[in-house]
Amino acid sequence: MSTSPLFDGEAELRDRTLATRIGGPMSESPATARTDEPTMLDEETGPDLPVSQGERLRARFGRRFSPGEVIFREGEEGTNAFLLEEGRVRLIKRVRGVERSLMVLKPGDLFGESALLTGALRSSTAIALTAGLALSLDQATLQNLLERNPVVASRLVKQLVRRLRDAEDQIEIMMLSDTQSKVVSALLKLAQNHMESTLNGSISFSISPMELSTRVGLDVDTVKRVVQELRDGQYIRVSEERLEIPDIDALRRLFALLGVKDEIRGEPDDSV
């Protein structure tokens, strides 16, 4: 089966990541790969937050990490949430002995936020993929930050709302019985969330098979097979870096049809 570079390159990326994680130095080098991306604090240097305040927060609550370093470990008791300021961090989780990658965080992302709930244990392990910096905030400090800085409060609320929406979408997708319905439903939801970028009725977004696989709760090979079937049926196009839906209504009709088929057969089905 032929797949695009996008859908082939992922395994390679995973291998590289794994190498970084396992082989990476555990030294406490403060060298960080400072990106140009704005973070929760950079964007704050307006009238309501002087530059020095962001710097002060970094100086006081900043925790630097090196590639491969474990920031926190699944099952530990957590007291601090983290706001990523620089670098990349991966969240992983052991499910019955198998290590699953949950997501890669970028500057601006909140993680370890369950520590804000009393008595919660870490539900995943956070490992630095690159050198970086995170603000480490306990309940009182976060409360303080929310009080002094409503812009941060507003961004946190929006980020949590977005993640909640994504999680609820995923639950809905996982409740569908057949693999095609799951993948098509995930694509429709992604399209929905990218409605801003609609142009001539065509919608495109960037997603890897790994990410799609995580979203639908199926293995990568199954996802690749369904994606290929959808390409063959011209419901989607896959270019170097993006997945394109030329006609969203055609995909919606396909989804409805899969549902009817599902009801008639009364059981999970695996062929288009």
Add this chain to the structure above:
Amino acid sequence: MSTSPLFDGEAELRDRTLATRIGGPMSESPATARTDEPTMLDEETGPDLPVSQGERLRARFGRRFSPGEVIFREGEEGTNAFLLEEGRVRLIKRVRGVERSLMVLKPGDLFGESALLTGALRSSTAIALTAGLALSLDQATLQNLLERNPVVASRLVKQLVRRLRDAEDQIEIMMLSDTQSKVVSALLKLAQNHMESTLNGSISFSISPMELSTRVGLDVDTVKRVVQELRDGQYIRVSEERLEIPDIDALRRLFALLGVKDEIRGEPDDSV
């Protein structure tokens, strides 16, 4: 199979709810069943928010609703999020023609929050179960509320963190292959989240079969059957209103054992 009153009473509750929803008057009666529960605003009447401010917010942004009234409908474009102040609201969702109840909201709960994301459509329908009052907040108003009232900001963040944690737990549970593992895993997570109430190593919490069924993505009858098996095995006790885990470690060992069995057989299995 004998089940406890807790596990029998649910169907009745659902019927009553349905009757309320379908048969309820659609009048605009302002009479509300004011509960004694504190809401997001009631708790605010400290030094940082005078009583009058809560009243002003209610007067300005309050939306009263009657039993059976649809507050918003799935698929509509949403501009406002709601903070429930009084009464009960049910969220429901159509999944391929079948109406599913997602949850019942109580005072203090945020709902319709996806409207805070640009271009998001309502992912569920909100129907009033009782007369009540909600604050209807658009993006600008919510931003304003966050800025003026850090206590509200902090509560919103915690509520979103809790819901996100619950959603992520549910995704993890749904990824397990066999029904026992799903139910046991859900019980372990609930126990984890109730660690505060531990007494003599025994943990108890209140949960209905309907709620458990929603959490694990299985039908209520399957959940009841597994719960009965766990009771027979003395892993759990079910009393009038609560489910009790007398020995959490025994339940953990059972979960590990189910995992081993799963690996050996290599396929979903349905008998203890």
